[in-house]
Amino acid sequence: MFLVNWFQGVLSWLGLGNKRAKILFLGLDNAGKTTLLHMLKEKKVAQLEPTQHPHDEELTMGKLRFRVHDLGGHDVARELWQDYFTAVNAIIFLVDCNDRNRFGEAKAELDKLLSNDQLAGIPFAILGNKIDQPRAASEAELRQALGLQSYLTGKTGKADLPKGVRPMELFMVSVIRRMGYREAFQWVAQYID
Ligand SMILES: Nc1nc2c(ncn2[C@@H]2O[C@H](COP(=O)(O)OP(=O)(O)OP(=O)(O)O)[C@@H](O)[C@H]2O)c(=O)[nH]1
Ligand SMILES: [Mg+2]
Structure with a gap:
């Protein structure tokens, strides 16, 4: 009972309380x-090991279901990503804002996802993570490095997008400082029916 109450609390905090959602966490290793x-x-x-095997968290309470798939980001693990694309509601794509040497690699993976037919129209929240670090890229720098300038659809409110236009936004976050990701989930929730 404690767990159920607690999890409902997290869900409503994220704005996903009444929604059923399948969400993938993607991005390079170490993101x-x-x-x-x-x-x-x-x-x-927590200090965690690199993910070798996909890891899911799912709870069902009455009609409510919220499931996250955390897939490994190292190059061999990336081959598994596509096995999870069926019936996905949203992608959360994480990037380490400090790892400028890998922005190109992150962009290449992101571009592959964006051009995947199975993911057409699926909302993407891109999380520029680790902004607690002093040398972290700014939002403008990351936006440019990932080539997102003309594709972002607006952070505030639900955009009334033409059919086929994918909701996509960039959020600057620090997971360990608990900054920024709540807004990203609330944004995503607006686009999940
Ligand atoms: N400074 C800082 N470090 C973070 C933050 N979030 C995660 N990290 C660190 O980044 C490293 C990698 O984190 P993971 O969560 O294991 O990365 P991952 O994306 O799951 O990596 P793979 O499982 O290999 O795909 C760990 O040492 C984390 O502690 C953050 O907000 N700030
Ligand atoms: Mg991992």
Whole structure:
């Protein structure tokens, strides 16, 4: 009972309380995907191993279902991503804002996802993570590095987008400082029926 109440609390906090959703956490290795999942689940930071095997969290309470798939980001693990694309409601794509050497690699993976037919029209929240670090890229720098300038659809309110236009936004976050990701989930929730 405690767990149920607690989890409902997290869901309403994220704005997903009445929605059924399948969400994937994607991004390069070391971006912070598992740290985020752990933070949502346990509300604390943990030192975690790189993800070797996809990890799911799902709870069903009456009609409510919220399921996250945390997939490993290293290159071999990326081959598994597409196995999870069926019936997905949203993608959360994490990028380490400090790892400028890998912005190109992150962009290449993101571009592959954006051009995947199975994911056409699916909302993407891109999380620029680790902004607690002094040398983290700014939002403008990351937007440019990922080539997002002309594709972002607006952070505030639900945009009335033409059919086929994908909702996409960039949020600057620090998972370990609990900054920014709540807004990203609230934004995503608006686009999940
Ligand atoms: N400074 C800082 N470090 C973070 C933050 N979030 C995650 N990290 C660290 O980044 C490292 C990688 O985090 P993970 O969550 O394991 O990354 P991942 O995306 O799951 O990586 P793979 O499982 O290999 O795909 C860990 O050392 C985390 O503690 C953050 O907000 N700030
Ligand atoms: Mg991981």
